[in-house]
Amino acid sequence: NAGVTQTPKFQVLKTGQSMTLQCAQDMNHEYMSWYRQDPGMGLRLIHYSVGAGITDQGEVPNGYNVSRSTTEDFPLRLLSAAPSQTSVYFCASASESINEKLFFGSGTQLSVL
Amino acid sequence: EDQVTQSPEALRLQEGESSSLNCSYTVSGLRGLFWYRQDPGKGPEFLFTLYSAGEEKEKERLKATLTKKESFLHITAPKPEDSATYLCAVQAWGGGSQGNLIFGKGTKLSVKP
Numbered sequence: 087n088a089g090v091t092q093t094p095k096f097q098v099l100k101t102g103q104s105m106t107l108q109c110a111q112d113m114n115h116e117y118m119s120w121y122r123q124d125p126g127m128g129l130r131l132i133h134y135s136v137g138a139g140i141t142d143q144g145e146v147p148n149g150y151n152v153s154r155s156t157t158e159d160f161p162l163r164l165l166s167a168a169p170s171q172t173s174v175y176f177c178a179s180a181s182e183s184i185n186e187k188l189f190f191g192s193g194t195q196l197s198v199l
Numbered sequence: 200e201d202q203v204t205q206s207p208e209a210l211r212l213q214e215g216e217s218s219s220l221n222c223s224y225t226v227s228g229l230r231g232l233f234w235y236r237q238d239p240g241k242g243p244e245f246l247f248t249l250y251s252a253g254e255e256k257e258k259e260r261l262k263a264t265l266t267k268k269e270s271f272l273h274i275t276a277p278k279p280e281d282s283a284t285y286l287c288a289v290q291a292w293g294g295g296s297q298g299n300l301i302f303g304k305g306t307k308l309s310v311k312p
Contacts, residue, residue: 090242119299128203128302129243129286144299176242186231186290188300190242 092191099167107162109177117180118160122173167198201226205303222287223269235286277310
């Protein structure tokens with residue numbers, strides 16, 4: 087049972103490039119979400135999904151897109167990377183839409199130059 | 200505005216020296232308060248959920264308590280392996296994005312042998 091798997095673990099982009107951060111879970115969880123974690127700040131919610139085909143914005147959605155075509159996968163797309171998107175990104179899932187207990191992936195460290 | 204404040208930002212303890220971490224919160228209606236542990240380079244790991252004032256939960260050397268305005272994470276006779284960043288988060292009642300977690304900035308605990 088792998089839990090929540092994020093790839094890649096590290097990524098360096100140039101300003102303006104696009105990329106997709108991958109997230110997959112094997113726990114049949116309905117709720118999935120993306121957070122970013124910056125030094126001196128708490129985890130901030132980017133986007134979340136309460137089931138396949140359903141997504142919504144969190145606190146800091148600008149510059150990011152998501153889709154949820156299957157229960158297992160929840161990719162995060164950076165449309166045109168900016169230095170302000172340099173951060174550590176975490177994907178998390180939970181068994182219910184009220185996300186009482188989140189299971190986190192190990193994170194993707196992204197640097198935008 | 201819903202808010203979570205953790206103190207202190209950093210705490211250094213000697214092995215065996217008990218102490219407490221604080222999480223104060225303002226939320227329109229508290230559905231749950233969560234404690235997570237985060238080790239360097241890893242995603243947060245769930246510790247406890249508290250739902251109502253007066254509730255307490257324990258796990259090994261950790262005990263979490265909840266009042267109407269704050270929560271404490273008590274660490275009894277800590278060991279070096281308890282060194283980590285401890286995150287507090289609250290969940291408010293309500294649908295949509297209101298059900299998502301709001302995280303504090305965390306307390307970084309270091310326990311020296």
